[in-house]
Amino acid sequence: MPHLDHPSSAGFLLRKALFVLRRPKMNRNAVSVSEEYSAGWASYLKYLDQASDLRDWLLIPGVDDEAGFYNGQGKLSWGEFACAEYYRSVLQGLLAKHFPSAQSVTEFGAGVGRNLLYLKEQRPELRAAGYELCAPGVDVARAAAQKFGLDVRYEQLDYLRDPPEKYVLPKADVVFTLFSLEQLPDGVDRAIENILAQATLGAIHIEPVPENYPFGLRGLLGRLDHWKVDYLAGFDRAVRRLRGLQVSVERLESAHNPLMFPSAYVLRKA
Template identity: 30%
Template structure:
C-alpha cells in the first residue's frame, strides 16, 4: 500500500483567535477541570491508564482498522475532520480544523525531532500504536523507527498498520514496562536517540524510577516532550487553565525538576529546554528537555 502524502503536508499559517473566543473557551475549560477536581478526583494508577488506553482507545482503533479503508498512510493519520477548536500553532492560539492542525503538526514534529536527534534511528517510549513514528516517517522516510509501549492493543495495532503500508522494515513495535528496571527491552535503547511524547504524564507516581531506568540503559540522547505544571506561568490565564487541567487528570508534575536535579548531581547533561510551539488543545502544552547521560 502507498505511504505517499508527505509532500502534501506543508507548514501553514493560521489567524490568531479573538480575545473573546479565547476568554470564553478558557473559562469553560477551567470550569470542567474544577468540576473534575471537586466531584471525582482522578488518581492515575496503572489500572486507570490501562482502561483508558489499552482497553478503550487502542482497542477501538484496532477494531475499526481504518487504515484498510484509506488510500495512503497520510490519509489514515490525518483523516478529514473539519471540526474547529482552539489549538496552538506557531506559538499562538488559533481556531482551526483538526485536519489542518495535524497536517501542520506532522511537519512541525519532524522538524523538532530532526533538530534535537542527531540520528536517523529514533526510538519512542510510550508509542501507543506508533502515531508519532508513522507521522515522522512521512517527513523522514529515510529514517528507521522503533516504538515501545506497555499496551498490547497499541502494539498489535501498530504492527498491523506497518504491515499494511509496507513499513515493517521501517517502523517496528515491541513491549516495555518503563517502571520495571529488569525489563529486557531496556537493552534496545542503549546508544540510541530516545524520545517520549506525552507518555511520562501517564505515570505520575513513578517518574523518578522511570528516569533512573532510562539513564541505566545508557541511551545516546533523550528528548522528553511532556506537559507539566512545573514550568507554567500562573500569571497567564491559559497557563492557569493548563494547571487546573493537569491537576484534575492527575498527570505528572515532577519530571523536569527531577532532570534539573540530576544535572546538578552530574548524572545527566541537559542540552535544550524549550516550550513546544504547538498543541492540540488549550490545556495541553508540552515542554521539551533534551539531555544525555554523563
C-alpha cells in the same frame, strides 16, 4: 455578531474554567491508563482499515482534523489544527538539530505507532522502533507498519514497572516520548532513567510540564487542570537531578489543548 461556526472565546474560557474548578480530582494509575488506552487504541483498527494510504493514517480524516479550540502560537484559537502533524514536525526538527548523526530511534509509549511511521517515511535509512504499554496499541501499530510496508518494530513494555528482560529492542541513538510521560503522576525519576538507559546519544521528551506554563489565566487554569487529571509531576526536577546530562528546554508555541503549554526537553548524554 460572531459567526455561528466560530464560537466566542470568552464564553469558551468561562465554561472551561467552571468545568476545571468543578471536576473531581482523578487518581491515575497503571490500571486506569491501560484500560483507557487499550479501548481507545483497539478502536483505531477501523481507521487503519479505511486508510487508503499512509497520509490517511497519519492524519485520520474526521478524527485528527476536527475543528475546536486550541492553543495557536500562544493564543486561544478556534478552527482545525493538525496537532499530530505539528508535534511530529517539532520532533523531527529537534532530532535534526540536536542529534544530526542519529541512525536509530526508539519511541516509548508509542500508542498506535504513527510517529515512528512518519519518521521512517521521512528518513527511510533511520532504524525505528517503539514500545507501548497496551497490547491493542502494539497490535494496531504492527498491522499499520505491515500495511504501509515500513520496517518498524513494536513491542509491549511498561517502562515504569517492567523488569530489564522486557527491554527486547536494541538500544537506539535517540529515544523519545510524545505525550506519554504525561500519564505519570508518580515515578517519573525511574521512568526517565529506564528510558535513557536505552539511548546512546540522548533523549527528546515533548510533554506537558506545568512548571513551565505561563502565569496568565490559561496557564494557571492549565496547571490546575493538570493537577486535577493527575498528570505528570516533578519532571523538571527529576531531569535536573540526573548527572552527566546536558539539558535544553523550549516551550512549544502551540498545543491541541487550549490549557496546555507543552515543553520540549532535549537530554544529551555527555
